Amino acid sequence: MRCVGLTAGRSRGSGGGDSPIPAVTDSEAGTTGTAPSLRRSPGRRPIPDLLFFGLVTLGAVVLLVLIFSIVIILASQSELSFRTYGLGYLVGTRWIVPTSASPFQVYGAVPFIVGTLLTSGIALLLGLPLALGSAIFVATQAPNFLRGTLGTAVELLAAIPSVVYGFWGIYVVVPLMRTTVDPALKQYLGWTGAFGGPVTGDGVLTSGIILAIMIVPTISAVSRETLFAVPASQREAALSLGATSWETTRIASLPYARIGIFGAIVLGLGRALGETMAVTMTIGNRDAIPTSLLSQGQTISSLIANELTSNSGPLQYSAVVEAGLILLLISLLVNVAARLLLWRVSGGRRVVLAQ
Amino acid sequence: MSTPAPTSPPSDAIVRQKSRTGVYVAVAIVIVLVLVVAGFSAGWFKGSSPGGGSPGVCQPPSGTYIEGAGSSLVFPLMYQWETVYGGGTAVNYASVGSSSGITDISAKTVAYGASDAPLDAAQRQTATGLLTIPESAGGVVPIYNLPGVGALDFNGTVLANIYLGTITQWNDPALVALNPKASLPDQPIQVVWRSDGSGTSFIWTSYLSLESPTWAQNVGKGTEVNWPVGTGQAKNAGVSAYVGETPYTIGYVDLNYALTDAIQYGSVENPSGTFVLANVTNTATALTDAHLTLPTAGGDWYNVSALNSPGSGDYPITSLTYVLVYQNLSGAYGSSMGMTDAQGLVDFLYWAVTTGQSYSTQLFYVPLPAYIVTADEASIGSITYNGASVPNSCGASV
Numbered sequence: 001m002r003c004v005g006l007t008a009g010r011s012r013g014s015g016g017g018d019s020p021i022p023a024v025t026d027s028e029a030g031t032t033g034t035a036p037s038l039r040r041s042p043g044r045r046p047i048p049d050l051l052f053f054g055l056v057t058l059g060a061v062v063l064l065v066l067i068f069s070i071v072i073i074l075a076s077q078s079e080l081s082f083r084t085y086g087l088g089y090l091v092g093t094r095w096i097v098p099t100s101a102s103p104f105q106v107y108g109a110v111p112f113i114v115g116t117l118l119t120s121g122i123a124l125l126l127g128l129p130l131a132l133g134s135a136i137f138v139a140t141q142a143p144n145f146l147r148g149t150l151g152t153a154v155e156l157l158a159a160i161p162s163v164v165y166g167f168w169g170i171y172v173v174v175p176l177m178r179t180t181v182d183p184a185l186k187q188y189l190g191w192t193g194a195f196g197g198p199v200t201g202d203g204v205l206t207s208g209i210i211l212a213i214m215i216v217p218t219i220s221a222v223s224r225e226t227l228f229a230v231p232a233s234q235r236e237a238a239l240s241l242g243a244t245s246w247e248t249t250r251i252a253s254l255p256y257a258r259i260g261i262f263g264a265i266v267l268g269l270g271r272a273l274g275e276t277m278a279v280t281m282t283i284g285n286r287d288a289i290p291t292s293l294l295s296q297g298q299t300i301s302s303l304i305a306n307e308l309t310s311n312s313g314p315l316q317y318s319a320v321v322e323a324g325l326i327l328l329l330i331s332l333l334v335n336v337a338a339r340l341l342l343w344r345v346s347g348g349r350r351v352v353l354a355q
Numbered sequence: 356m357s358t359p360a361p362t363s364p365p366s367d368a369i370v371r372q373k374s375r376t377g378v379y380v381a382v383a384i385v386i387v388l389v390l391v392v393a394g395f396s397a398g399w400f401k402g403s404s405p406g407g408g409s410p411g412v413c414q415p416p417s418g419t420y421i422e423g424a425g426s427s428l429v430f431p432l433m434y435q436w437e438t439v440y441g442g443g444t445a446v447n448y449a450s451v452g453s454s455s456g457i458t459d460i461s462a463k464t465v466a467y468g469a470s471d472a473p474l475d476a477a478q479r480q481t482a483t484g485l486l487t488i489p490e491s492a493g494g495v496v497p498i499y500n501l502p503g504v505g506a507l508d509f510n511g512t513v514l515a516n517i518y519l520g521t522i523t524q525w526n527d528p529a530l531v532a533l534n535p536k537a538s539l540p541d542q543p544i545q546v547v548w549r550s551d552g553s554g555t556s557f558i559w560t561s562y563l564s565l566e567s568p569t570w571a572q573n574v575g576k577g578t579e580v581n582w583p584v585g586t587g588q589a590k591n592a593g594v595s596a597y598v599g600e601t602p603y604t605i606g607y608v609d610l611n612y613a614l615t616d617a618i619q620y621g622s623v624e625n626p627s628g629t630f631v632l633a634n635v636t637n638t639a640t641a642l643t644d645a646h647l648t649l650p651t652a653g654g655d656w657y658n659v660s661a662l663n664s665p666g667s668g669d670y671p672i673t674s675l676t677y678v679l680v681y682q683n684l685s686g687a688y689g690s691s692m693g694m695t696d697a698q699g700l701v702d703f704l705y706w707a708v709t710t711g712q713s714y715s716t717q718l719f720y721v722p723l724p725a726y727i728v729t730a731d732e733a734s735i736g737s738i739t740y741n742g743a744s745v746p747n748s749c750g751a752s753v
Contacts (some may be wrong), residue, residue: 099574099576099579101571101572101573101575101576101580102575170596170600171600174600178601200545200586202586280550281589285586285589305589306587306589309459309552310454310455310551311454311478311552312552312577312579313477
């Protein structure tokens with residue numbers, strides 16, 4: 001879509017006290033019937049406008065080319081694996097590399113898809129309440145002096161490199177899981193069957209917990225901004241009707257901010273799905289389907305980190321690349337699903353407003 | 356509640372004061388990045404790091420930049436070399452693991468690769484014209500974390516059975532028989548291995564294959580194998596950190612990592628029936644006693660092995676580690692390898708296998724025996740650039 005508007009420089013130059021005129025897009029101009037004098041015919045555009053148009057178009061085009069070239073490279077490099085296994089790769093549960101003992105090799109993606117979904121699922125399950133709680137606290141409940149401090153602290157968490165989380169995982173979380181958390185889970189929740197197997201400290205659950213901590217700042221910071229954006233009049237209206245703090249948050253803040261919060265969750269999930277370093281350091285890197293939440297596994301990202309350059313032959317290489325393609329696909333599906341959900345959520349709101 | 360929600364975005368959103376600061380920070384970061392990039396392209400950082408200069412006699416060309424990657428086993432020694440190597444040549448070695456080193460040199464994205472595992476037949480087909488030059492040697496040791504338990508003795512069969520998952524408890528009768536005096540705990544053994552393609556794994560699995568027919572038939576040797584049990588960690592440093600931190604684990608790393616990270620490692624029984632605790636001396640004698648028949652540098656090194664050396668005091672898990680470099684250096688490093696760079700690389704390699712060996716012992720690596728150094732000198736002498744040989748500028752051997 002072309003964006004045709006008055007340049008900021010022009011509007012600022014023409015009138016000293018004028019408020020900046022917002023840019024008007026084609027579609028908006030068309031639907032709202034804005035005076036056509038606002039639109040410039042392309043032939044008479046001033047140079048700065050053309051320059052601006054060229055630059056932003058270039059940015060968009062480069063981005064598209066990048067995405068397509070990544071997909072094409074992944075697809076072409078994984079061709080061998082695709083030709084060998086076809087769709088069987090997607091349901092294959094074994095990952096066996098050739099060695100001097102046996103040249104037999106077979107590659108299936110299920111262990112890594114399961115590992116990826118499990119760790120990200122755990123991360124979201126544990127991280128979301130924490131992130132939302134802290135965001136709501138900072139945005140609506142915190143006294144002013146705490147607001148800035150807490151906000152900065154959360155943003156600081158987001159700035160820590162993932163390898164540092166990995167080290168912290170090895171030195172703090174893994175020992176804690178091994179000595180305290182895992183045995184307790186086994187003892188009290190062992191009957192569920194989800195916490196079987198030997199207690200080692202690392203594994204799917206440990207990685208999920210570290211991922212949860214890693215995605216909290218992302219979700220919290222974005223949700224908080226959205227909650228800040230809720231007009232004060234909304235909350236005041238609810239309060240004036242005698243609503244409690246919780247009720248105000250529930251009926252005034254959250255519905256207004258839910259689209260932004262949803263976007264925050266998708267961002268956080270994206271980070272969890274693609275996280276490599278911290279997961280590689282704590283998940284145990286076993287090429288097998290995890291038998292319980294305490295057992296070792298491998299995510300698609302950690303598989304790529306461990307085995308892309310491991311030189312076990314062209315088929316193994318192309319199978320690893322195909323795993324990358326699947327990760328891209330999963331991310332795409334998550335995005336599409338989120339958009340659909342968002343669309344339904346916002347659609348729902350429109351219905352409410354129409355009453 | 357029937358409060359109608361506004362349909363347009365709120366106009367009374369809190370305006371952040373930070374935005375201006377953010378712009379300044381962003382501008383500052385961009386300026387720093389531009390300066391760094393400009394600095395690299397203008398060569399400001401080249402040759403400034405090596406201080407003092409080497410005690411060697413080489414007169415290498417100045418202003419060259421050599422990039423290498425591979426084995427994490429040999430990284431501490433490589434790092435020492437790049438620090439002390441002078442003559443205005445900057446060497447930059449990345450510890451990415453042996454398999455990655457082979458991948459990188461095959462793709463010609465580095466000037467030299469380093470691997471503890473020799474090239475196999477398929478890899479030699481992929482990257483033709485690669486020379487295999489042993490530049491150092493080391494011992495791979497079993498490390499473990501048993502609180503309150505001191506030195507332990509192992510043999511190949513027991514180590515293989517632990518890694519096969521047939522010995523699962525620290526107080527297994529086989530371990531007790533080897534260590535009657537130690538108070539071994541009734542705890543499950545957590546096995547740790549390398550999750551990335553690793554030359555250290557190659558040495559370890561080669562040894563287990565020699566010692567245990569079951570291992571040889573079911574798992575075999577390789578930079579990456581299908582581990583029956585255990586947890587994977589990346590690089591020597593990762594295994595060493597994990598075992599150091601986690602009780603009841605067992606892993607394997609190069610001797611250097613065990614000693615510098617102060618992790619307990621066990622003695623291993625050699626073919627003469629002696630339990631040997633690895634050190635520089637008994638790994639060095641192992642290499643000498645092995646009397647290796649060296650192929651030509653361009654030949655097949657896959658079966659060269661110093662494992663289970665015959666001397667009565669030799670450490671059994673000793674292995675050479677190799678530098679991989681193209682015999683014809685024209686176009687060997689993308690298109691950026693010029694004659695001066697080739698000269699710089701040849702000089703560095705020559706210095707590494709001669710003068711550089713004097714840094715081995717202090718870092719717990721094995722200095723190469725004279726017969727290997729002689730072979731290396733011939734191999735390095737066979738390197739060419741654009742059809743002409745590239746004699747090193749170091750003069751006679753040290």
